[in-house]
Amino acid sequence: MKNILPGAWRTRGWLACLLWPVAQVHGLLVRWRRALYRRGIMHSRRFDVPVIVVGNVVVGGAGKTPLVMALIKHLQAQGLRVGVVSRGYGRAGRQSLEVRPNTPVYVSGDEPALIQRATGAPVFVADRRTDALRDLLAAYPATSAVVCDDGLQHYALQRDIEIVVFDDKGAGNGWLLPAGPLREPWPGRLSQGINLVLHTGHKAAFAGYVSRRQLASQAVAADGSRLALTALRHQPLVALGGIANPEAFFDMLRACGLTLDQTLAFPDHHDFKKDDLDALSGRIVLCTEKDAVKLFALPAPPGLKLLAVPLEFSPEPAFFDALDALLAPLLSPLPSSHGQQTH
Template sequence: MKNLLLRTWLTRGWLARLLWPLAQLHGLAVRLRRALYRCGMLESCRFGLPVIVVGNVVAGGAGKTPLVMALVRHLQAQGLQVGVVSRGYGRSGHESLEVRVGTPVAQSGDEPALIKRATSAPVFVAKKRTDAVRRLLAAYPSTAVVVCDDGLQHYALQRDVEIAVFDDRGVGNGWLLPAGPLREPWPERRQQGLDLVLHTGLKPAFEGFTSGRQLADHAIAADGSQIALTALQDRSLVALAGIANPEAFFAMLRARGLVLEQTLSLPDHHDFGADDLAACAGKTVLCTEKDAVKLFGKPGLASLQLLAVPLVFSPEPAFFAALDALLAPLLSQLPSGHGYQTA
């Protein structure tokens, strides 16, 4: 939450104007780097199968990991073998590894762990996403499609479909970091290989597809049992979230008629310690699924009732139709129409 507030502060007023020269240098560096990949001076790899990259043009979370899970389920429903790769932000090591259900979250990162549990797809993490793809294909040679969680700016991995996710912030003040929230120039980036734009907020700032985001009708305990949210409406609850925008989670809980006695806003990818839940003894605590992959394995949960509330993420049908149209020729082994070719 502190990082989100800092980014909001930086995008407003005199400080943003003060940092504008640095933003201009950032823009030059971004354009130069892209040009070096396109001309082959920086190496990039193609792996001979469709690669979908899901990411953000703005700093901070906007819903890319829920979209990755929705994409994987959509492709699995078509009978396709799908693999997922990620850097595994916040994990303790840099080695390339397969994320399994029992892999400690400290080794995998919270988002890869959540994707694995939610989809059962093969998930590999590595400091370099190209290394993760190599490990994935070596272990699962029948993989038909690779979905990359984040990595829109990781041009070392050539891609066939690029998807950018935006929330209600849109592009903010339209300036690059550090004067604004943009990682890359906009709308210039939209004309340079970006295939699909998905808005996850209530008020899309510009043209693109939309997705619904709402909480499920139930919460899940560590043992897998479920309890209806309506059964929690007469309780005083504590809610915590270690995500990019905790207040959005709290607002959705309140919209379901839940009374939040206390809310705990924590930094995105927060590494929970023994003291984080000490003050919640004897209470019912609600968290996100992303937090739950770390918290459910913590000792001391017997002193409280910890429940994860799933997010139902529903891109509009037209989005999936557009995706399928892009993938059809690739899956038929026709040449890709774009990418970061080196030859």
């Protein structure tokens, strides 16, 4: 520890260094848990369908859900029947259920609701993703491939392709929780099953594929009507975001030439209530698609014009080429390269 902390104290901060011993214990537990699954001591389950897991090795959002939707649309365009499983973070209840267009968001979770509405793919949520996938295949036995929204550390579900997503923060200070943002060692985890790395920010922190993110040219109201963002220029606007990085959304709005008189940043997966909107009577309010699945269901105060601004997310073509090459042999019954112990 004497050889590590002095330089790290300057570059990583005193609090991170104080938490460093706890992070080392966390790292040991992570490695032991993974080893238990690999050796079959802890059981994992394989299903007769290719499973693509999209997740993070860092805490916080990095563009995972937009990537999940882009993957689904890419696979659907090839004629594949795609299903989705998710835990449904922040939802009420733990039972397995199908997310339908009329499923209340507090029951499904905001991200599963957004995915279902944006893609039309069957989406199942459960506290255990294996339960969600079991019920998905029972209801839709012709499913060609499954995308698991998050769940990189959910080893109980065997997977065939692992995709990890980073934004401009990269791996942060490179230390595990709680001294840093890492859930798993990086780049150590890269050699233990990760197939594809995608960067969703403006500047990739290290090697991997890149994607383009920009706001759509039109905002969408609750009734489905659309309004060009250019029509909102020179108007006083309010922007709100209950996502992992709301400031990034606000910056993108400003980059479109919009004037934000007020910005309201809420915690990720914020459970919006009527009170959150009452003070915005008579204002034009812009939000993300993820927030809109909750906000559009609330009674609007007089004069409020609430508009969701979709995000256009486009991974580079080489990323999809690499994905297709990995997936092609899996569409026939071949053993998984990520198999552990079949339950």
